[in-house]
Amino acid sequence: xxxxxxxxxxxxxxxxxxxxxxxxxxxxxxxxxxxxxxxxxxxxxxxxxxxxxxxxxxxxxxxxxxxxxxxxxxxxxxxxxxxxxxxxxxxxxxxxxxxxxxxxxxxxxxxxxxxxxxxxxxxxxxxxxxxxxxxxxxxxxxxxxxxxxx
Amino acid sequence: xxxxxxxxxxxxxxxxxxxxxxxxxxxxxxxxxxxxxxxxxxxxxxxxxxxxxxxxxxxxxxxxxxxxxxxxxxxxxxxxxxxxxxxxxxxxxxxxxxxxxxxxxxxxxxxxxxxxxxxxxxxxxxxxxxxxxxxxxxxxxxxxxxxxxxxxxxxxxxxxxxxxxxxxxxxxxxxxxxxxxxxxxxxxxxxxxxxxxxxxxxxxxxxxxxxxxxxxxxxxxxxxxxxxxxxxxxxxxxxxxxxxxxxxxxxxxxxxxxxxxxxxxxxxxxxxxxxxxxxxxxxxxxxxxxxxxxxxxxxxxxxxxxxxxxxxxxxxxxxxxxxxxxxxxxxxxxxxxxxxxxxxxxxxxxxxxxxxxxxxxxxxxxxxxxxxxxxxxxxxxxxxxxxxxxxxxxxxxxxxxxxxxxxxxxxxxxxxxxxxxxxxxxxxxxxxxxxxxxxxxxxxxxxxxxxxxxxxxxxxxxxxxxxxxxxxxxxxxxxxxxxxxxxxxxxxxxxxxxxxxxxxx
Numbered sequence: 001x002x003x004x005x006x007x008x009x010x011x012x013x014x015x016x017x018x019x020x021x022x023x024x025x026x027x028x029x030x031x032x033x034x035x036x037x038x039x040x041x042x043x044x045x046x047x048x049x050x051x052x053x054x055x056x057x058x059x060x061x062x063x064x065x066x067x068x069x070x071x072x073x074x075x076x077x078x079x080x081x082x083x084x085x086x087x088x089x090x091x092x093x094x095x096x097x098x099x100x101x102x103x104x105x106x107x108x109x110x111x112x113x114x115x116x117x118x119x120x121x122x123x124x125x126x127x128x129x130x131x132x133x134x135x136x137x138x139x140x141x142x143x144x145x146x147x148x149x150x
Numbered sequence: 151x152x153x154x155x156x157x158x159x160x161x162x163x164x165x166x167x168x169x170x171x172x173x174x175x176x177x178x179x180x181x182x183x184x185x186x187x188x189x190x191x192x193x194x195x196x197x198x199x200x201x202x203x204x205x206x207x208x209x210x211x212x213x214x215x216x217x218x219x220x221x222x223x224x225x226x227x228x229x230x231x232x233x234x235x236x237x238x239x240x241x242x243x244x245x246x247x248x249x250x251x252x253x254x255x256x257x258x259x260x261x262x263x264x265x266x267x268x269x270x271x272x273x274x275x276x277x278x279x280x281x282x283x284x285x286x287x288x289x290x291x292x293x294x295x296x297x298x299x300x301x302x303x304x305x306x307x308x309x310x311x312x313x314x315x316x317x318x319x320x321x322x323x324x325x326x327x328x329x330x331x332x333x334x335x336x337x338x339x340x341x342x343x344x345x346x347x348x349x350x351x352x353x354x355x356x357x358x359x360x361x362x363x364x365x366x367x368x369x370x371x372x373x374x375x376x377x378x379x380x381x382x383x384x385x386x387x388x389x390x391x392x393x394x395x396x397x398x399x400x401x402x403x404x405x406x407x408x409x410x411x412x413x414x415x416x417x418x419x420x421x422x423x424x425x426x427x428x429x430x431x432x433x434x435x436x437x438x439x440x441x442x443x444x445x446x447x448x449x450x451x452x453x454x455x456x457x458x459x460x461x462x463x464x465x466x467x468x469x470x471x472x473x474x475x476x477x478x479x480x481x482x483x484x485x486x487x488x489x490x491x492x493x494x495x496x497x498x499x500x501x502x503x504x505x506x507x508x509x510x511x512x513x514x515x516x517x518x519x520x521x522x523x524x525x526x527x528x529x530x531x532x533x534x535x536x537x538x539x540x541x542x543x544x545x546x547x548x549x550x551x552x553x554x555x556x557x558x559x560x561x562x563x564x565x566x567x568x569x570x571x572x573x574x575x576x577x578x579x580x581x582x583x584x585x586x587x588x589x590x591x592x593x594x595x596x597x598x599x600x601x602x603x604x605x606x607x608x609x610x611x612x613x614x615x616x617x618x619x620x621x622x623x624x625x626x627x628x629x630x631x632x633x634x635x636x637x638x639x640x641x642x643x644x645x646x647x648x649x650x651x652x653x654x655x
Contacts (some may be wrong), residue, residue: 008285063282064311097282097298097308097325103326 004032024107025056033058036071037105041148042113045074046140050148054084054108054138056101066095066106067104076136076143078117080128087121088113191389193378193403195367195396201375202350205357208234213499216241221333224353226252228320230333231360234450235334252321253329280304280322291423292340296330298323306340313345315335319352320585367395368408377405379549387414387653388642413571413638416482424570426512451521454508457486471514487514487591489574511575518568521601522561529557535608544612545617554618556600556624563597563631570634589637593630600627 012032015025022040027033037054041047052071059065067092071084079087090099090107120126128136169455196204213223215238222538229252230237279286280301288301299310305324309332310322323330337349344355358364358375362382367374374395381403390412391403401408414422441450441459445466450459457470467476472486479486489510532553540550570590578582600623607615641647 003281007284061311064307090326097304097324098298098326117515 006060008032010011015101018100020106022109022118023102025101025105035060039105039109039112041144042109045113046113046137047077047144047148050144052112052148056105058101063097063099066091066099067101069132073132074143074147076111076125076140077112078115078129079111081122085121087119108110169564188587191378191380191391191393191403192390192461193376193381193393195394196375196377198354198373198375200353201358205354208232208357212237216339216520221335222254225254225320225331225336228356232357233360234638237591240416245421253331255330268616280434282308292336294332294336295329296323296325296328298325298330300324302340306335308344309340310342313341313349313352317352319349319356330400365403365406366403367397367399368401368406369395369397369399371385372397372399374399376401384654388415388645390637390642392416410562411569412635413568414569414576415641415642415653418573418576418649419569421651422515422575425508426515439645440642441470441473442640444468444475451520452524456521456598456605456627457517458602471517486585488596507575511571515569516566518564518571522564525557525560525601525604532604532608536613539610543613545613549617550622553604556604556620560597560600560604560622563593563627565593566631566634567597568636573638576649578650580648582646582648586641586647588636589630589634593627596627596630598624599623 012027019025022042025035027035035056035058037056039052039054041050041052048074052075055070055072057068059068068085071080071086073084075084081087086108088107089109090096090104106131115129117129119128125136128139157167195652209220209224209227212227212234213220216226218226218352226237226248227234230240238247247531249252278288278291278299278582280288280291282300282304285301285303288303290302290369292302292305292403293299309321321331321332322328334349338346341349354375355366361377363379364375364377367376370393374397374412376393376395378391378393380389381393385391392400392412393403394400394411399408400410402419403413403418405411405419407416407419411419424437441452443450443463443466444462445462445468446461450461452459452470458467459470460467468474469476469479469486470481474486485494489507524614536550539545540547567590570586570593574583574587574590577586600620603616603620603623606612637651638647
């Protein structure tokens with residue numbers, strides 16, 4: 001693809017040659033700024049053994065602006081809403097151009113291990129998590145089994 | 151001259167040309183304001199250059215006291231929301247924590263290259279790769295005082311987007327997790343002059359925004375800033391801190407409204423404007439803007455400055471405000487501007503009365519706003535004629551500007567009248583309100599008379615007499631205006647006015 005910044009080429013090469021554990025990211029052939037992503041649910045979390053599909057897009061301003069990431073697999077998580085949008089500071093005001101696709105995806109994986117119901121995007125799920133964490137985790141596991149089993 | 155003793159914070163009544171030429175006009179005014187002592191607020195206006203100087207002085211003072219360079223002092227001040235004393239106190243207590251909290255790197259300020267003014271050309275460029283753009287051979291590498299090197303182009307893009315897109319003047323290094331703020335010399339080196347200017351503006355905004363006694367002039371495009379010691383808190387119940395910036399824009403320091411809203415206090419302005427906004431666009435608003443002729447029911451839109459309306463359709467003449475027949479009404483009618491509280495046994499419901507009352511005052515409020523615009527249009531049309539006449543008469547150019555002078559006066563008075571109707575709406579009925587409305591009616595009448603003169607045809611042989619009559623009327627208007635302003639301001643200070651809603655909440 002013509003005019004693809006060197007930075008994106010380098011990052012893509014590294015993602016393929018040296019993938020982060022439990023994470024894959026493959027660019028579309030017709031649009032090298034668009035990636036198909038899979039993230040394995042972290043062990044010990046209600047999302048363990050699940051494989052979650054996501055899409056990642058690098059906007060024109062990248063890396064000055066953060067990538068856009070969205071889950072495609074349904075997931076019961078207080079910081080991820082019905083449309084798969086993710087509430088994560090580094091995807092917004094805490095973005096630094098020194099961060100990379102790899103670091104972003106690792107941060108998202110970490111978010112699966114440690115939900116933050118005090119800063120929720122999906123308020124109903126967050127409420128569930130705050131009021132009855134055990135039961136909420138049970139639902140998360142159910143959803144993982146139902147929608148994210150590989 | 152009479153601009154010193156009046157109740158206005160500055161010579162808002164100065165009308166060029168008039169003072170210089172017509173000394174006989176001084177007399178009545180001087181008498182009228184002999185004992186003027188209405189309260190005034192102390193304030194000072196700063197141009198953006200002077201404000202910049204003030205900010206720079208603050209930064210320099212702090213820098214010399216805490217013994218750091220100015221750019222660092224600036225960053226610390228921003229972290230302390232420009233509270234100089236608190237910063238110095240905290241810094242003296244525990245400088246290490248203050249610096250760490252602000253994200254200053256551990257390196258002492260005397261480290262080899264804390265100010266990145268020199269371009270660092272890497273000796274072995276092949277070993278360097280900018281982590282942002284992956285360029286292995288950038289033209290220049292920039293290294294801020296925290297040491298996070300990236301190529302200069304990436305740094306420039308980053309800093310520019312922080313300033314221009316996000317409007318920030320305090321932001322951290324590019325490196326993820328690095329809390330060191332980017333200092334002014336770095337910004338100066340990295341960005342274009344227009345972005346740097348934007349940065350400086352943002353810095354001034356942050357300074358004024360956190361300063362309890364400063365406000366930017368709210369007029370569009372104005373760059374003045376006013377420093378006012380009063381005009382905050384409880385004093386707003388007893389005074390209207392009207393100030394005038396260095397460029398001559400009057401505004402209220404208390405609420406920031408971009409206009410002189412005397413005599414009404416800020417709190418009531420807020421309630422009034424909120425009601426007016428909610429009302430706008432409804433049938434009531436339309437009702438307030440168009441009228442039907444009382445005789446033939448033709449729709450009429452007001453297109454002239456004075457309240458005497460002549461129906462195009464049937465030639466019926468009536469007053470725009472009270473719809474009374476003009477032959478009965480005349481120019482001398484105080485009834486027209488007085489709200490009559492309905493009788494106690496009136497069958498109207500309270501809500502209905504309230505709406506009627508609101509419409510009555512809102513109508514008059516709106517009318518003055520509209521009339522101001524129309525007066526100005528009228529004058530613009532007349533000015534051409536005046537210029538033409540002036541060429542063939544013995545009037546000087548200065549003397550020929552009397553129409554604009556009159557309109558400027560009218561505009562001020564209409565603004566006061568406008569807000570006085572809003573104030574009257576909130577006044578509890580009684581003797582004090584009666585007196586208030588009498589004074590208001592006097593000004594209203596004087597203003598309408600002057601407005602009427604503006605509509606007269608300008609002819610060569612009558613221009614001198616027109617000018618004389620207009621000047622006389624204007625002096626009278628000015629006096630009535632002064633009386634209303636002084637009386638209401640004194641009333642506020644004395645707590646004489648009783649309002650239908652509480653001022654303190």
